[in-house]
Amino acid sequence: MAQQHLDPTDPLSGHLGPSPTGDALAGYLRSQATEFLRALRQHRESGGTAAGAEEPADAARALRRSVRRISASLHTFRPLLDADWSEALRPELAWLSGTLGMEHAYESRLERLLLALHRLSGAVFPAQPRAADVSAGSRAVGTAPVGTAPAPAQDRGSLTVGAAKAGALLDRQLTLARTRAHSTALQALGSSRFHAVADNIAVLASEVPLVQKAVATDLHPMATAAQERLEDAVTALPLVTAGHPYNAEALVHGLSPDPSPHPQDAPWHQVRLLLRLHRYAREVLTPAVDVRLLTAGQCLDRHRDASEAAAAAASAARTPRIAPATAYALGVLHADQRHEVEAARFAFQQCWQKQAVST
Amino acid sequence: MAQQHLDPTDPLSGHLGPSPTGDALAGYLRSQATEFLRALRQHRESGGTAAGAEEPADAARALRRSVRRISASLHTFRPLLDADWSEALRPELAWLSGTLGMEHAYESRLERLLLALHRLSGAVFPAQPRAADVSAGSRAVGTAPVGTAPAPAQDRGSLTVGAAKAGALLDRQLTLARTRAHSTALQALGSSRFHAVADNIAVLASEVPLVQKAVATDLHPMATAAQERLEDAVTALPLVTAGHPYNAEALVHGLSPDPSPHPQDAPWHQVRLLLRLHRYAREVLTPAVDVRLLTAGQCLDRHRDASEAAAAAASAARTPRIAPATAYALGVLHADQRHEVEAARFAFQQCWQKQAVST
Numbered sequence: 001m002a003q004q005h006l007d008p009t010d011p012l013s014g015h016l017g018p019s020p021t022g023d024a025l026a027g028y029l030r031s032q033a034t035e036f037l038r039a040l041r042q043h044r045e046s047g048g049t050a051a052g053a054e055e056p057a058d059a060a061r062a063l064r065r066s067v068r069r070i071s072a073s074l075h076t077f078r079p080l081l082d083a084d085w086s087e088a089l090r091p092e093l094a095w096l097s098g099t100l101g102m103e104h105a106y107e108s109r110l111e112r113l114l115l116a117l118h119r120l121s122g123a124v125f126p127a128q129p130r131a132a133d134v135s136a137g138s139r140a141v142g143t144a145p146v147g148t149a150p151a152p153a154q155d156r157g158s159l160t161v162g163a164a165k166a167g168a169l170l171d172r173q174l175t176l177a178r179t180r181a182h183s184t185a186l187q188a189l190g191s192s193r194f195h196a197v198a199d200n201i202a203v204l205a206s207e208v209p210l211v212q213k214a215v216a217t218d219l220h221p222m223a224t225a226a227q228e229r230l231e232d233a234v235t236a237l238p239l240v241t242a243g244h245p246y247n248a249e250a251l252v253h254g255l256s257p258d259p260s261p262h263p264q265d266a267p268w269h270q271v272r273l274l275l276r277l278h279r280y281a282r283e284v285l286t287p288a289v290d291v292r293l294l295t296a297g298q299c300l301d302r303h304r305d306a307s308e309a310a311a312a313a314a315s316a317a318r319t320p321r322i323a324p325a326t327a328y329a330l331g332v333l334h335a336d337q338r339h340e341v342e343a344a345r346f347a348f349q350q351c352w353q354k355q356a357v358s359t
Numbered sequence: 360m361a362q363q364h365l366d367p368t369d370p371l372s373g374h375l376g377p378s379p380t381g382d383a384l385a386g387y388l389r390s391q392a393t394e395f396l397r398a399l400r401q402h403r404e405s406g407g408t409a410a411g412a413e414e415p416a417d418a419a420r421a422l423r424r425s426v427r428r429i430s431a432s433l434h435t436f437r438p439l440l441d442a443d444w445s446e447a448l449r450p451e452l453a454w455l456s457g458t459l460g461m462e463h464a465y466e467s468r469l470e471r472l473l474l475a476l477h478r479l480s481g482a483v484f485p486a487q488p489r490a491a492d493v494s495a496g497s498r499a500v501g502t503a504p505v506g507t508a509p510a511p512a513q514d515r516g517s518l519t520v521g522a523a524k525a526g527a528l529l530d531r532q533l534t535l536a537r538t539r540a541h542s543t544a545l546q547a548l549g550s551s552r553f554h555a556v557a558d559n560i561a562v563l564a565s566e567v568p569l570v571q572k573a574v575a576t577d578l579h580p581m582a583t584a585a586q587e588r589l590e591d592a593v594t595a596l597p598l599v600t601a602g603h604p605y606n607a608e609a610l611v612h613g614l615s616p617d618p619s620p621h622p623q624d625a626p627w628h629q630v631r632l633l634l635r636l637h638r639y640a641r642e643v644l645t646p647a648v649d650v651r652l653l654t655a656g657q658c659l660d661r662h663r664d665a666s667e668a669a670a671a672a673a674s675a676a677r678t679p680r681i682a683p684a685t686a687y688a689l690g691v692l693h694a695d696q697r698h699e700v701e702a703a704r705f706a707f708q709q710c711w712q713k714q715a716v717s718t
Binding site for chain 1: 476478479480481519521522604605607610611612613614615676681682683684685686687688689690691692693694695698699701702705706
């Protein structure tokens, strides 16, 4: 659909050809709404059957994908859309996106942690087949999660036992969380609240509630504002530190008593959201994909994933009555994921620096 | 004594002026033997008195410094020295260097670990004054180590308690090891074995047992051979991987059941020793200090220190009946030090690359 386009000409500043107006926004919203309806149909057709195990996950992903884009457009191009309609719909989209995303988040968090434990404990760690199993993505929305007994800890020394027990503990905790998220998502998809959102989006697929002036309004100033919000937030990041490898910043206060000891992550999470808003705003203006923006976004996704995985390891370590070897493995795992956080910041800095030079 | 000299002219290949021969080696050995005797006198004069607390540590350092250099020269310039004398003295110097170095090694390991725990747990960690206390270097050979009770763990949440308890545990274990090393070093310095070595070095201060041909033999080929052994060993290191920040290599198998899970460290330790042999061989030929060699050596010292600190944290985690929170903190600490290992490799790679370009 969108073609790869490496030309650094920035559609937000280049202004080649006639400027897109509210018409372009309406077209974009209609196509995203259509995507949503197609994904919803696909999800309902395949829902719950074992045969199409991959399909519900794909459909759920497609649903989230279109919901994020519609929500972002409502935010960035707010002045061009009917205010009452837009203000009513946005929190509903946020609720839907959050609800549908939780199961996948727990699933990929567990996969990330088990793969890390496998890497840390060498080839003998029994959890490896579990990780591969989880990564097959066979447990997403629409398929019933399969409860599995933890692999027995092999007596190869307390550290490996610790890694195996840590893996089993994380598996129990995150599988339980995922199962709950799965039920919540299924309930949500059957609720009247969801049907109201779906009806709203069905209307959007044919008729976008633009304000009268929208048709003649240039979209660029609003898209540029989104870009500037991103750039301001990036400027406030500690990029100089992040650009020095092994700065040991991400693990600072890793043993602090503060239950959320990493407020340092918040500005990066914020930049991740602003980058996504900028990317979606850009999509409205041009079909060209900015590969550098995608890469920068992937760095920040990795940052967020590692940050949450590290928190899950720390949280599992607070489980009462765990063995010291289990706690030790969780400590190693926590630090490993915090270094992944630091590595992701470094990668973002490198990517962003290139971007700044080439545009 | 040796002046700073940044001229990249390599004394091992440049051959400016008349080539140094066995005479230069004899002069170097005499001066190192004299240094040894002076440090020994200083150590005996200040030994054990509280007033000169810094002096025994300085004297012990100076003793080790000259022993390392004499030992290295015996190795590198072996063909020029009386074989029987040299073969008899070298293992004695290795014993002395090893015995005198242990106390300082335990002391700096504890300091490194407590500082890391402090960094990881934020400003509230009670072990901080301990770390500063230890770093004052007041407990080296010749002063009686002071046993201190562990700071009480403050109830600020299990993670901080864990950090405080981990600090207290490491303090107990490494202080005990240091106290034993201290006694062993004192015993060694009073032993007839030591007096035989000291007598040998006293003779060396006036009369170096060169073979007859030594006076006319160019030292360069032997020094160059030492340099080539270093360069071959560096070539075998995984420098490409080390040059990619956050390669996550150092922590691989960190939870492996193998009691020495980091055979990957050995080639780096070996390069550290070969670099020191090259540096000391170079000292015989020229008074010019090669700052890049010093820096590369410091990277490898840091690598060795972090590697051993990580092992000490893992070893402490195997103490029976520790609390899970303590084990968790030790796991975080272990991973932190393994990342220091990785950071040191990266720093060495950067330093070595510069060196390769500029020479």
